[in-house]
Amino acid sequence: MYIRALLICFLLISCAQKKAYKRPNYIKFKTEKDSVFVIINNNVISTSFLKIENLNKNKTQFIDFTKPDTLTVLKFHKSEIDTIALDKHYRFQLQYGNSIPKAYDTLYNYGLPFLKGKRYKVLQGNNGSFSHRKPTSRYAIDFKMKIGQEVCAIRDGVVIQTKSDSDEGGNSEKYMDKANKIFVFHKDGTYVQYAHFKKDGVLVQKGDSIKKGQPIGYSGNTGYSSQPHLHFVLYKSSKDGLISIPFILDSIPSKNYKKGKYAVNK
Structure with missing residues (x-):
């Protein structure tokens, strides 16, 4: 009974973790011919950057923006990955500012x-x-x-x-x-x-x-x-x-x- 309760608890925690991330609405996936594209529609009117995490390879990359832009940020061949795997293995987060913080006026x-x-x-x-x-x-x-x-x-x-x-x-x-x-x-x-x-x-x-x-x-x-x-x-x-x-x-x-x-x- 105790082990069963632990298993149920584990399953509930696992489900909660799986639901924790939801792909943001500014990120779209597009398939065309033999390719899969990841496209960002960035409407931020100040500086901003996109953080891309590859969970499989434990790698993170950053793309900086100085104004609103629509941009293809990743491209794959269909033999490499599909959109379901993309949602599973990649995380996208758009942030204000610069990925490499710059000096600001501390005396203003x-x-x-x-x-x-x-x-x-x-x-x-x-x-x-x-x-x-x-x-x-x-x-x-x-x-x-x-x-x-x-x-x-x-x-x-x-x-x-x-x-x-x-x-x-x-x-x-x-x-x-x-x-x-x-x-x-x-x-x-x-x-x-x-x-x-x-x-x-x-x-x-x-x-x-x-x-x-x-x-x-x-x-x-x-x-x-x-x-x-x-x-x-x-x-x-x-x-x-x-x-x-x-x-x-x-x-x-x-x-x-x-x-x-x-x-x-x-």
């Missing part, structure tokens, strides 16, 4: 993300215990804002992604994907994400060029959020994806923005 002085004359309390700073412990959020800052306060760009950039259709939020990670947000690319290769906007509270759209200090949306309480606030975080690229970085905000290092203190945009 970012502006406060709200209007002149306004002051807001820091709700959570770098390494905050509530939600700033992961590589993607370690150096984030949260400002306590009532719903509907104007959020401003902290640097010139190009908007590469937005979401504004959510009205859901709460103190649980199940709401993580429900946050309304704006994602922006900077000329030195860094990125910034602003999050938790109210529903329909995003004022910009993908492809827009924005200026430092420009109003870009209205604060809210969507997503994984314990109360209305603005969350923003700076990123650099790595081979494993974007990771958060420390920065200078209104001439002050981000680590000095402590919980309970106020920031004033004079």
